[in-house]
Structure formats: structure tokens, C-alpha cells
Amino acid sequence: xxxxxxxxxxxxxxxxxxxxxxxxxxxxxxxxxxxxxxxxxxxxxxxxxxxxxxxxxxxxxxxxxxxxxxxxxxxxxxxxxxxxxxxxxxxxxxxxxxxxxxxxxxxxxxxxxxxxxxxxxxxxxxxxxxxxxxxxxxxxxx
Amino acid sequence: xxxxxxxxxxxxxxxxxxxxxxxxxxxxxxxxxxxxxxxxxxxxxxxxxxxxxxxxxxxxxxxxxxxxxxxxxxxxxxxxxxxxxxxxxxxxxxxxxxxxxxxxxxxxxxxxxxxxxxxxxxxxxxxxxxxxxxxxxxxxxx
Numbered sequence: 001x002x003x004x005x006x007x008x009x010x011x012x013x014x015x016x017x018x019x020x021x022x023x024x025x026x027x028x029x030x031x032x033x034x035x036x037x038x039x040x041x042x043x044x045x046x047x048x049x050x051x052x053x054x055x056x057x058x059x060x061x062x063x064x065x066x067x068x069x070x071x072x073x074x075x076x077x078x079x080x081x082x083x084x085x086x087x088x089x090x091x092x093x094x095x096x097x098x099x100x101x102x103x104x105x106x107x108x109x110x111x112x113x114x115x116x117x118x119x120x121x122x123x124x125x126x127x128x129x130x131x132x133x134x135x136x137x138x139x140x141x142x
Numbered sequence: 143x144x145x146x147x148x149x150x151x152x153x154x155x156x157x158x159x160x161x162x163x164x165x166x167x168x169x170x171x172x173x174x175x176x177x178x179x180x181x182x183x184x185x186x187x188x189x190x191x192x193x194x195x196x197x198x199x200x201x202x203x204x205x206x207x208x209x210x211x212x213x214x215x216x217x218x219x220x221x222x223x224x225x226x227x228x229x230x231x232x233x234x235x236x237x238x239x240x241x242x243x244x245x246x247x248x249x250x251x252x253x254x255x256x257x258x259x260x261x262x263x264x265x266x267x268x269x270x271x272x273x274x275x276x277x278x279x280x281x282x283x284x
Contacts, residue, residue: 017184018190033174033178
């Protein structure tokens with residue numbers, strides 16, 4: 001798949017006793033996880049996310065059911081259906097993320113490189129674009 | 143609840159757009175997570191676990207469905223039904239853990255303080271009891 005979405009394949013160990021899917025720092029994950037959260041019970045018409053982070057990396061894995069996720073780096077967007085538990089979506093800092101179309105049984109696991117810090121959130125899209133531009137002007141962008 | 147099981151209540155932030163349940167290092171978690179795995183598709187008559195770790199801490203959270211977990215510290219055992227996603231079960235090192243009676247829709251999330259190391263596993267119960275005794279004799283037990 002071409003596009004800006006950074007997808008991670010998670011190894012699955014399946015046998016007669018079920019399936020085990022793993023993500024480890026230094027292998028599939030570029031960071032140790034300081035915070036984990038999981039989202040469920042989202043209605044079919046609800047949208048979550050709609051923010052970016054200054055510094056926090058996040059990896060999204062839909063461990064049950066399915067959900068649609070869009071990533072936006074300020075220049076391009078890409079939409080991915082997270083419909084299997086072996087598919088991780090890495091959202092680096094300064095990614096505007098939006099999730100919607102949760103199946104009724106969806107559980108979206110989010111692995112975070114940082115603890116909760118309200119100052120790390122950007123909730124305004126215009127501010128997000130300004131921060132991206134400023135970061136690029138400062139030569140900090142890849 | 144009395145007993146040896148170390149249970150952790152995870153905060154839930156619920157609103158009209160669904161539920162978000164969180165676990166953060168330094169708050170609910172005594173460690174940063176180096177490895178995460180999740181188990182699903184386990185049959186109703188299957189049992190998993192049946193081992194201990196020398197050094198790795200684990201926290202079990204059933205994020206969908208339910209599962210029964212037993213912890214054994216070499217002296218006492220306790221059985222807990224993990225039937226809500228806000229309930230974490232901390233298994234410190236030298237806990238013999240066994241899980242069974244997975245509901246068909248169960249997803250068991252396991253947060254680990256260490257990366258995978260086969261030398262950290264104890265698969266033999268008699269060896270487990272010997273290691274517990276040796277650790278206690280050396281005064282390292284709490």
C-alpha cells in the first residue's frame with residue numbers, strides 16, 4: 001500500500017488453543033509504552049480523535065471488531081480500515097487522527113509513548129497546520 | 143476482596159461517544175510496558191498460562207468478553223473472574239498463572255514489564271515451588 005499511513009504487521013502465534021498477537025519494544029514498537037487505553041461502545045455515527053500530539057507517538061490496533069482511521073500529516077491524508085488485530089497503525093507526533101465507523105463490537109487499543117499531558121494535545125486544526133509549518137520551517141520535519 | 147490477587151481498578155471515561163479506559167505507568171501501572179500481547183479465539187475447554195516468570199511483571203485485562211484467571215504464589219491460590227474491562231490483575235514475578243473458561247468473544251490483553259526472554263519462563267510447577275523456596279530462603283521474598 002502506498003500512502004502516508006505507517007502500518008505495522010504484528011506477529012500472530014496461533015494454535016489449537018487460540019491466537020496470541022504480540023507487539024514488543026525494539027521489534028514492532030519504536031517505543032516503550034507509558035500509557036495504554038482502549039475505546040469501546042462507540043455508536044455507528046460517532047467520530048473520535050480529531051486532534052494531534054506535539055510529541056506523543058501512538059499505535060492503534062483494533063483488537064476486536066473493526067474501525068476506520070484517517071491520518072493527516074498536514075499535507076496528505078490516508079484512510080485505513082483497521083479490520084484485523086494483526087494490523088497496527090503508527091501515528092507519529094504531528095499526525096491529525098480521526099476514527100469513525102466503529103463496529104458495534106469494536107475495541108480499539110491505543111499504545112502511547114508518553115503519559116497523559118494536556119499540553120501535548122492540539123485540538124484545533126488550523127493550529128495543527130501552523131505547528132506543522134513552523135516545525136518544517138525550523139527544519140525539524142523529516 | 144481478601145486474598146493474594148493484586149487487583150487494579152482502571153479509570154473509565156464514558157460519554158455519549160463511548161468508553162475510554164486507561165492504564166498509565168506511575169498511576170495504575172508500576173512499570174513501563176515493554177511488550178504487549180492479546181489472546182483470543184480460545185475454546186471453551188482450553189486452558190492457557192500454566193507458567194511463571196522469574197522477573198517479568200504482567201497485568202491482565204479482559205478488554206472484551208470474560209475469562210477466569212487463577213494466581214498461585216506457591217503458598218496460596220486465588221481465582222478471579224475477569225468480566226469487565228476496568229479490572230486489571232497484576233501478576234508479579236513468581237506467580238504461577240492459569241487462565242481458562244474464555245467466553246467465545248474474549249480478548250485478554252496482557253501488559254508486560256519485559257521483552258520476550260525464554261529464560262524468564264518457568265514451565266514446570268515443581269521447579270516453580272523450588273524457586274519460590276530458594277528466593278524466600280535467600281530473604282528476597284517480600
